[in-house]
Amino acid sequence: MTARAFEAIVVGGGPAGSCAALTLARAGVDVALVERGAYPGEKNMFGGILHRMPALEKIFPDFWDRAPLQRHIVKKVVTFMTPGRSLNVEYETESFDETPYNGYTVLRPKFDRWLASKAQAAGATLITRTTVDGVIMENGKVTGIRVLRGAGELRAPVVVASDGVLSFTAAKAGLRKPRFDVKHLALGVKALLELPKEVIDDRFGLVRDQGASREFLGCTGAVHGGGFMYTNYDSISVGLVLHLGSLRESGKTPYDLLNGFLDQPQVAKLVRGARLLEYSAHLIPEGGYEMTPELVGDGIVVAGDAAGFCYAKGPNLEGINLAAHSGTLAGEAVVDARAAKDHSARSLAGYQRRLEQSFVLQDLKNFRRAPRLLEIDRLYQQYPEMICDYMDRTYRVDGTPKEGLLGMGLRMARKQVGMKNLLRDAWTAWRSI
Amino acid sequence: MFNVDDLFDYTSFNIDREAHIVLDPERCLVCDHRYCTTTCPARCYTWSEKDRKMTFVFVGCVECGTCYAVCDSHAFTRWRYPRGGFGVSYRMT
Numbered sequence: 001m002t003a004r005a006f007e008a009i010v011v012g013g014g015p016a017g018s019c020a021a022l023t024l025a026r027a028g029v030d031v032a033l034v035e036r037g038a039y040p041g042e043k044n045m046f047g048g049i050l051h052r053m054p055a056l057e058k059i060f061p062d063f064w065d066r067a068p069l070q071r072h073i074v075k076k077v078v079t080f081m082t083p084g085r086s087l088n089v090e091y092e093t094e095s096f097d098e099t100p101y102n103g104y105t106v107l108r109p110k111f112d113r114w115l116a117s118k119a120q121a122a123g124a125t126l127i128t129r130t131t132v133d134g135v136i137m138e139n140g141k142v143t144g145i146r147v148l149r150g151a152g153e154l155r156a157p158v159v160v161a162s163d164g165v166l167s168f169t170a171a172k173a174g175l176r177k178p179r180f181d182v183k184h185l186a187l188g189v190k191a192l193l194e195l196p197k198e199v200i201d202d203r204f205g206l207v208r209d210q211g212a213s214r215e216f217l218g219c220t221g222a223v224h225g226g227g228f229m230y231t232n233y234d235s236i237s238v239g240l241v242l243h244l245g246s247l248r249e250s251g252k253t254p255y256d257l258l259n260g261f262l263d264q265p266q267v268a269k270l271v272r273g274a275r276l277l278e279y280s281a282h283l284i285p286e287g288g289y290e291m292t293p294e295l296v297g298d299g300i301v302v303a304g305d306a307a308g309f310c311y312a313k314g315p316n317l318e319g320i321n322l323a324a325h326s327g328t329l330a331g332e333a334v335v336d337a338r339a340a341k342d343h344s345a346r347s348l349a350g351y352q353r354r355l356e357q358s359f360v361l362q363d364l365k366n367f368r369r370a371p372r373l374l375e376i377d378r379l380y381q382q383y384p385e386m387i388c389d390y391m392d393r394t395y396r397v398d399g400t401p402k403e404g405l406l407g408m409g410l411r412m413a414r415k416q417v418g419m420k421n422l423l424r425d426a427w428t429a430w431r432s433i
Numbered sequence: 434m435f436n437v438d439d440l441f442d443y444t445s446f447n448i449d450r451e452a453h454i455v456l457d458p459e460r461c462l463v464c465d466h467r468y469c470t471t472t473c474p475a476r477c478y479t480w481s482e483k484d485r486k487m488t489f490v491f492v493g494c495v496e497c498g499t500c501y502a503v504c505d506s507h508a509f510t511r512w513r514y515p516r517g518g519f520g521v522s523y524r525m526t
Binding site for chain 2: 036041042133147149165187189191192247248255258259281282283
């Protein structure tokens with residue numbers, strides 16, 4: 001590989017990077033998409049749900065017929081559980097069973113590879129097996145990247161840093177602090193389990209290529225976090241998201257917690273007979289708006305996980321849709337900057353403006369306090385216990401007279417968490433979401 | 434159900450000759466928590482109390498970033514991703 005110059009370089013062939021490269025290539029920009037894996041998607045893992053991506057639907061109006069998707073999600077279930085008991089809140093709608101679908105399960109080595117191939121087909125140069133080890137700075141401006149391969153560098157007047165949660169590219173360009181706050185990070189661990197399609201359909205109540213998303217609270221002991229289970233076509237993705245600060249202090253290991261989750265009777269019967277296909281793990285940027293780095297610098301913009309664009313909190317867990325959208329906006333801003341022949345931070349600020357006008361930064365700003373909700377200890381054991389106790393008292397027939405439902409709820413809350421804590425947590429929750 | 438010691442049965446790796454993460458074990462001696470030993474999802478770090486020694490094996494590393502984030506002893510003399518084409522290789526996930 002000779003030291004070739006491009007008009008733009010995108011670091012990382014995940015959803016943010018491929019969308020940036022796709023947007024740039026479609027506008028006629030000579031763009032390199034640099035990926036460290038042998039193929040895009042080789043290094044990527046996530047829970048399993050890809051939400052609807054309006055920016056991509058503009059380019060591919062029949063996205064759901066083209067992309068390598070598993071199932072579309074028609075059913076969302078939240079489970080509050082304790083060892084042995086659970087309350088499920090299930091939402092199912094026929095409208096999610098129609099195009100445009102609201103979300104899908106996907107397998108990253110297939111999906112990311114497909115998306116990158118679309119950028120390539122539009123004219124981007126995909127460079128795989130190339131790890132980026134730094135940025136080239138001249139007079140405070142980013143003018144290229146250093147790579148662990150060949151001539152050791154690639155040049156371009158602008159770089160899109162979409163190299164994932166640790167983004168060494170953004171760090172080396174001075175856009176984010178070198179150290180992370182563990183409060184802003186979570187660890188995701190996942191087991192991909194093989195089950196026949198018919199078994200999945202029966203156990204989760206699905207037909208055709210309908211899919212289910214299940215999320216669990218109260219399955220991680222005292223460790224802050226939650227569980228998930230998503231149906232692929234003939235496999236299921238099961239795993240945990242563990243808040244790093246809490247995991248660290250607990251002394252528990254992620255794989256023991258995952259096994260504990262899989263062993264809980266309510267979960268065990270859903271995965272019975274399944275064969276483990278693959279185990280994976282990755283950090284998740286969970287700090288939301290509070291961990292967002294500088295998004296724009298001279299000759300550089302930051303997108304996707306690298307920018308902390310993720311929410312593993314609040315009512316819905318989203319990430320790839322934010323990555324894809326931010327990547328697309330980064331691409332558009334770079335196209336404008338190129339037309340103005342100015343790749344300075346001031347010229348690239350169009351990226352920031354676009355983000356602020358889009359759901360990406362608006363959602364992150366609206367839910368900026370949500371990480372605080374997740375810091376409530378009681379959320380992970382006491383509340384699921386209390387909810388299950390309440391359901392137990394409501395349904396149990398044992399010859400004793402029943403209490404009024406409201407009075408019983410208040411009495412239990414007073415006894416188990418205390419009114420003061422309950423009110424404090426309710427206030428935090430209200431302010432958060 | 435999942436035994437992390439059998440990781441290589443489930444997850445594929447292209448193993449490089451050269452380690453992408455290099456540790457200064459002297460730093461681990463004075464670390465008062467060694468969070469890496471419990472938080473690493475691939476159990477790459479093991480501390481022997483008897484030998485007072487940290488052992489790190491890079492070949493089963495899934496490149497998740499956990500050790501990079503939890504280590505506050507500046508124990509890494511190198512922490513980067515493997516050279517292109519090496520390291521963990523997800524096929525299905």
